[in-house]
Structure formats: C-alpha cells, structure tokens
Amino acid sequence: MVEIIVHHSHPALTILHERYSKKLLGYFIKMLQNDQEKAQDFVQDIFVKIIEKKHLFDTDKKFYTWIFTIASNMCKSEYRKPFLQSISTDEYELHSKAVYSDDLSEKERFKMIYKASLAQLEVHHKTTFILRYMEKFSLNEIAEITETSVGTVKSRLFYATKKMAELLKEFDPRYENNLFKMN
Amino acid sequence: MDRELDKNSEKLFDFIESRNWNQLTAQERQFVLLHMTEDEYHFQRQILTEADDIFEENLDAKPLILPAINVTPILAMRIPLYQTILAVAATVLVFLMLWPKNQEIEQPVIQPMAQQKPEIKTNFVHDTVVKYITLTQLEERVVYDTITAFVQTTVKSEEPRLFQANNNLPILDLSPSKLEARGSSLKDENTVDLLPKMVNTIY
Numbered sequence: 001m002v003e004i005i006v007h008h009s010h011p012a013l014t015i016l017h018e019r020y021s022k023k024l025l026g027y028f029i030k031m032l033q034n035d036q037e038k039a040q041d042f043v044q045d046i047f048v049k050i051i052e053k054k055h056l057f058d059t060d061k062k063f064y065t066w067i068f069t070i071a072s073n074m075c076k077s078e079y080r081k082p083f084l085q086s087i088s089t090d091e092y093e094l095h096s097k098a099v100y101s102d103d104l105s106e107k108e109r110f111k112m113i114y115k116a117s118l119a120q121l122e123v124h125h126k127t128t129f130i131l132r133y134m135e136k137f138s139l140n141e142i143a144e145i146t147e148t149s150v151g152t153v154k155s156r157l158f159y160a161t162k163k164m165a166e167l168l169k170e171f172d173p174r175y176e177n178n179l180f181k182m183n
Numbered sequence: 184m185d186r187e188l189d190k191n192s193e194k195l196f197d198f199i200e201s202r203n204w205n206q207l208t209a210q211e212r213q214f215v216l217l218h219m220t221e222d223e224y225h226f227q228r229q230i231l232t233e234a235d236d237i238f239e240e241n242l243d244a245k246p247l248i249l250p251a252i253n254v255t256p257i258l259a260m261r262i263p264l265y266q267t268i269l270a271v272a273a274t275v276l277v278f279l280m281l282w283p284k285n286q287e288i289e290q291p292v293i294q295p296m297a298q299q300k301p302e303i304k305t306n307f308v309h310d311t312v313v314k315y316i317t318l319t320q321l322e323e324r325v326v327y328d329t330i331t332a333f334v335q336t337t338v339k340s341e342e343p344r345l346f347q348a349n350n351n352l353p354i355l356d357l358s359p360s361k362l363e364a365r366g367s368s369l370k371d372e373n374t375v376d377l378l379p380k381m382v383n384t385i386y
Contacts, residue, residue, distance in 0.1 A: 014247055021244035030238055043244045051249070114237045133234035155189050158196035165227050 017047060020064070023135070024071055030130045031075040033119050046070055061144070068137070069145045072127055079123045110171055117167035125160035128153055191218065199227050 021043050028039035049070055057066055118126060127146060131137045132153075143150045195218055198207060204224055207215065215224055 013249065017244070017247040021247070022242075025242055025244040026238065029242070036242065040245050044248060047247055048250065110233075111237050114233065118237075129234075133231055134238065151189065151193055154193040154196040158192040158199070161196075161199065161227050161230060164230050165223065168230060 013047060013051070016050070020067055024067070027068070027071055027130065027135055028075070030118070030134060031126065032078065034115060042071070042074060046074065049074075062141075065137075065141050065144050068131070068135075069147070072131075072145055075127065076123060110168075113168060113171075114164075117164050120167060121160055121163055125156050125163065128156040129160040129164075132157055195219075199224065200231065203228070 024046060025039055025043050028042045029036055032038050032042070046067065050067065053070070057063070118129070121129065124146070128142055131142045131145060132139070137145065139150050139153050142153045146153065148156075195215065198211060198215060204212070204221055212221075215221075219227075
C-alpha cells in the first residue's frame with residue numbers, strides 16, 4: 001500500500017480506487033445530504049488529494065483510516081459553505097410533512113425521516129454517527145479519523161443518538177408504533 | 184461539571200450500544216433512569232439498530248480519471264501573485280538605489296569664436312611651513328612602595344646554671360702583697376742543670 005502511494009503509479013491507484021471507491025461514495029452520499037453527483041465528484045477529488053498529499057501519509061497508520069480522514073476533512077470544508085450547512089428545524093418540519101403527504105409505506109417514510117434527522121445533526125455528531133453505525137469503524141479508528149479522543153467519540157455518539165431519538169420521536173414505541181425490528 | 188457530564192454520557196453510551204435493558208444490573212438501571220426512561224433507552228437502541236438499513240449502497244463510483252501528470256515546463260509554471268509583487272518591488276528598489284539622484288544633463292557649451300582662452304600663469308610662492316609635532320615624552324615616575332618584612336628574632340631565655348653560687352662565698356684577697364713570691368726561685372738553684380739528665384734516665 002505504501003509503495004502504491006509513494007511511487008504514484010496509475011495502475012496502483014486504480015487498484016486503490018477499486019478497493020475503496022464504493023465505500024467512499026457511500027460515505028459521501030450520507031454526509032452530503034444524499035447528493036449523489038457531488039459524492040461522485042468527491043470520490044474523484046479524493047484520489048487526486050491522495051496523490052497530492054502522499055507525503056503526509058504516516059506509514060505506521062492504516063491507509064483505510066487515513067483516506068477517511070481526508071474524506072471527513074473534505075466534508076467538513078464543504079459544511080463551512082453556507083448552502084450545505086445542516087438543515088434548519090423549519091426545513092426539517094417541511095420535509096417531514098412532505099413525507100406524510102406522499103403515498104409511502106411506513107418503512108419508507110421512516111427511512112426518509114431518518115435521513116432528514118441525520119442531516120439535522122451537527123457535522124461532528126453526524127460524522128461520528130455515520131462512521132460508527134453505517135461505516136462500522138471502531139471507536140479507536142473514529143478517534144483517529146476525527147483527530148479526537150475515544151471519550152469524545154463516545155460522548156458525541158451519545159448526544160447524536162439522543163438528538164436522533166428526539167427527531168424520530170413519532171416512531172417511538174410508546175406511540176404504539178410497530179415499525180422497529182424489536183430485539 | 185462538563186467533565187462529569189462527559190463521563191455520564193460516555194457511560195450511557197457504553198450501556199446503550201452494548202447492552203439490552205435486561206442485561207443491565209440493578210445499579211446500572213438506576214444510573215440510566217437518572218438520565219432517561221426505560222422506553223427511551225429501548226428507543227435509542229432501536230435507532231442504532233436501524234442505522235444499517237437506511238441507505239442502500241448499490242451505487243458504484245465512476246471510473247477514476249486522474250489529471251495528466253506531466254513535468255511542468257518552466258515557462259508554464261504558475262507563480263503565486265505575492266511572489267510576483269515581491270519580485271517587481273525588489274526590482275524597482277534596486278533600480279532606484281542604482282540610479283543617480285541628481286543627474287546632470289551635459290549641455291554643450293557654446294563659446295563665442297572671438298573669445299580666447301586666457302593664459303594662466305602659475306606662480307609658486309614658497310613659504311615656511313611650521314609643523315607642530317607632538318612628541319610623546321616618556322615620564323619617569325617613581326613609585327614608593329612599602330614592603331613589610333618580618334624579621335624573626337629569637338630571644339633565648341637565660342638558662343639556669345647548674346650550680347648557682349651563693350653570695351656568702353668569701354672573696355679571695357688578691358692584693359699584691361698577698362701575691363708576693365715567698366719561696367726561692369729555681370733560677371738560682373744549682374741543681375737545675377741536673378734535671379734534664381734525670382728526665383732522660385726515666386724515659
């Protein structure tokens with residue numbers, strides 16, 4: 001892997017692309033409010049960044065976490081742009097109502113509101129939540145990617161889940177909803 | 184306070200993520216109930232479980248298109264704007280430093296043809312030049328210095344005599360009368376001549 005980066009050979013980069021592009025695309029789609037076109041562009045950009053920043057790669061660390069560190073930083077930069085900041089509560093309400101008006105199954109409706117709730121999280125909460133529960137990274141890996149401590153990661157995950165529960169309260173079993181796969 | 188909150192949230196996270204409500208001990212349940220109800224606990228766990236199915240990842244990324252990596256020729260290299268500004272400023276500065284400030288423009292002197300150059304006669308007037316030379320005089324200075332010398336003198340105490348004479352000893356009378364010869368002298372003795380012979384006989 002190190003050789004691939006250092007020697008900057010196109011076939012090697014193609015191998016890296018084959019290995020990680022799908023995973024990265026999924027991550028970008030989740031982070032960029034389901035904007036698939038932008039996510040595709042980000043995947044292209046990240047491989048250019050890998051070439052440009054190959055000297056920053058610490059060979060003692062995992063390439064997988066390093067590439068996700070770059071991906072997270074790209075999303076963070078994108079969130080600084082005013083038009084892609086987390087959606088406001090009003091927008092969220094509108095989105096939820098639109099979901100209601102459509103002729104959707106309960107499950108589909110739940111998914112849509114789940115995505116809308118996720119989009120409402122603050123960027124650092126959203127990053128941690130997605131990395132943990134959707135990309136299946138370990139707590140230590142998330143700490144490495146987000147350049148924080150494991151304690152901070154746990155704390156962020158707790159508050160992100162709490163916020164999600166508040167936003168998804170209509171699906172709470174207390175309201176006699178049988179949507180969830182009860183374990 | 185914040186640290187305490189963080190610790191609580193970390194602890195709650197550990198419970199929610201890894202354990203069912205039934206798997207919690209009575210003490211742990213009590214701790215959780217301080218922050219949320221049992222239903223909320225269940226609900227938060229369900230949200231985490233559902234996270235997997237929300238996004239369907241069937242999309243494939245577009246093929247990789249990398250920009251051509253060529254060695255940029257010098258003329259095509261991009262120079263940052265600040266470097267350009269600095270270079271221009273430096274050039275102007277050097278130019279200003281080297282350029283003479285009061286440049287005199289040489290103008291041709293138009294002299295009337297009739298005017299003749301005056302003959303200059305130089306007279307050398309020799310004069311006496313008095314030069315004052317400052318001589319450096321060596322000044323001799325006597326420095327009186329006091330050297331303290333310690334002379335060690337040993338005073339011997341009078342040793343006691345072995346025999347201390349008393350004052351009661353009689354003083355001998357050595358008056359001339361007492362010292363007068365009273366006996367007969369050998370010079371007038373006739374037998375003196377015989378003495379050497381006697382001595383020789385003995386030895």
